[in-house]
Amino acid sequence: MNSTNTSATLDASKCHFVEPVKRIFDSEGVQEFQHSAAMQRLQQYLAKYVRLVNGVDIPDGSNNGVVNRFVEILLNLSIKIDEVPPLPGPRRYGNMACRDWHDKVRDSLDGMLLQFVGQEFESCVVELRYYVLNSLGSQERLDYGTGHELSFLAAVAAIDMLGIWGQHFSGQDVLFIFNAYYVLIRKLIATYTLEPAGSHGVWGLDDHFHFIYILGSSQWANNKRAPMMPQDVTDKSIVEEYASVNFYCQAVNFVYTVKSGPFAEHSPMLYDISKTVSSWSKALKGLQKMYSVEVLKKFPVVQHFWFGDGFFPWVSASDGSRLAVFEPPPETGGVAARRTFNSNGSLSTVYSHAMAPPVSRNVSRFIAPDRFRRPQSH
Template identity: 40%
Template sequence: MATATEPFQPTSSSGSLSSAQFPQLEILDSSIPHAFLLPNKFINDGPDVSRFLVSQAYRDIGIFLMQLNRSLCPRKTSSGSGTGPSKVFPLNSADRQDPESVQRLHSLLGEIMTLIDAAPPDPGPRRFGNVSFRKWYNLLEQNVETLLKQHVSADVLGFPAPDVPDGENSRVGAIDELRSYLLGAFGSPQRLDYGTGHELSFFAFLGCLWKLGAFKDGAQGGDIERSIVLGVFEPYLKVIRKLILTYTLEPAGSHGVWGLDDHSFMPYIFGSAQFTRPITENDTMPLEGSVERAPRPGDITKSDAVERLREINMYFSAIGFINDVKKGPFWEHSPILYDISGIKDGWGKINKGMIKMFNAEVLSKFPVVQHFPFGSLFSWDVDPNAAAPQQSVHMANQPLTTTAASAASLAGSTTAPWAQTARAGGLGRPNVRLAETVDAQPAGLVSLDAVRPSGPRGTSGAQISITKAPWTK
């Protein structure tokens, strides 16, 4: 059983395992009734993030992410005379035959997108998100159960649950958990924003479907996982991008230009995996190197290369969307991506760093995971094999509620609560650079709240310093 950090712990690129030994997200036995729960919020204070990092939900997110990530890595092929050309997995490939489950989810996303036509953006002047997004979201809420019943197998939605005694509340079913994660995947109608927490909710929606056996109709050995990413997750991103453009949704919890991306993270993980060094079905994920004829990471700064590659690769597709919505020098509006583009050790190194950064910047951040709900499929229960999360800058700087902060202040100190945070490492901490971030333990990664590029791309001098505000010298 994987521990709390193992799902995100890269293994040596020289390793070789049987394909059956790679961790996979469990699929529930449909012959055994499952007690479903209405997903609820459990992360209310910063310290709750530490509890999340030892939960079964965290473990399952990590396992499923690594499972999908590895499926996109190019594969070695052999010919009669030896090793043949590598097989890569572009976004649009005639060789990929998506199973019915994936095709139906693709249609589900198509119908969700068409709801935009029924809620045109408000033409009035506005500074932030368009209020018509709330009309669109209300339409989604009204239609979500019908859409699920149309596009998800009845066997999945009717997954057996324990009988409810007479007089008690009606039974909670699979559709209740699926509905919660799907509705959480398209932004906030209250704040008119979208961010990586919503992206995580859609990822959990796919994980719930996997656990319920929705993807059993796909070929095993990586094919079904590739179909999930390329045939469902990428179309989901297209819906999101149209929502952002139509309703000018604000970034949720954005670091501004000092973050990786205003809205998404996962396409950079999956897209970098598409260009890594090829492996066999029994090889572990490569930690460096690139497939033959892969574009250089620096090509993200060339608009013609981005336009050519955005239709075949998720990383470049995400970069293309940035170019659609932002103007000016790339290094200026996307300095972290610009810095990463100078890494010399190939797409495998970038993929490794993206996974660790996701663990630090998404899963270990209170503003991102505070809205994630926990049910039975992604459970708040403690993973019995989880290791205690390591103390890090993230964990020392998690916010407290007003009540908790006041109690901490009254407990034995006249100093303000934020002064305690500063002593714990929030201020004056030593420099931590991106090269160290890539190779650090996942739970010990650092925040990118304040970063600045400071030298040629991909060099130690260009990596991330977090001791000063970006505008200081």
């Protein structure tokens, strides 16, 4: 790695961009992740975008030419879905045609991204492509979840680090980009019947998304005259009316589209938020805390977030030193191996009989600043 700078802005000429690799193999890796420059940058840009969209409605377009060119890439990916129709017949775990769609995307994405970033940033495409591809769900598992949504946030942030969005990148631009992304993903899910990835089942916030609810809450967080309040999301007609301008409504409207039956039964977490959270600002605060716990600190989610040396490096946010990697190699028969980077850049490996990382079956509650609680599973 040529630079240990952990700042949220980059001088691409001084960065070494490489193919991202897996660094999180267990719960200890998740803990290392929390102290990484990668996490610091994700949190900085998450906070930036949440702040920018405050008080802004989803726009119909953008005056930023760079934003429009990126959205064109997403529209191109949507067109490719039309070119790969789902295979006939009922399928329980996703339609296999989705794998053909991913192949088409892989064949063309490098060229589209290179044209987008230009020759000046050609070296960064090797990392940027990973986050874009990973934001589209899993080609192998035929699923989509919050980890993929996180990868799209990373892709937008990576472009931001390079300064490509420009100095006048606005909340309208953020919403326009993410709206195009969510339209694409909902089309993917509906067309290929993608499974939820890492779902908590009925006690998850949503089968597929989380960040969209944060953005939607922020849009109305400081608006004392918001056209609706969190408790109104149980009214299907009101949700549908405002789905075109607010992401929270857009996400709930999709839930109404793909699920049937009482809202309280198929979406109890969202239902309980509507009954116990009195304002959008409180909803935003609770959703952000929940995102930290249920996405950024959950092994099943972040194990698929990989690391290069440029945008999201596996180094300490405090001093730029390489973080340890705790990996159970197949050849050790389940014996765990902690791999640490020496001062000269070489690797040291220490083996121990460590157990596989525990995966909790209990999801944490929505951490709102008021009285919300969810029942404990048994």
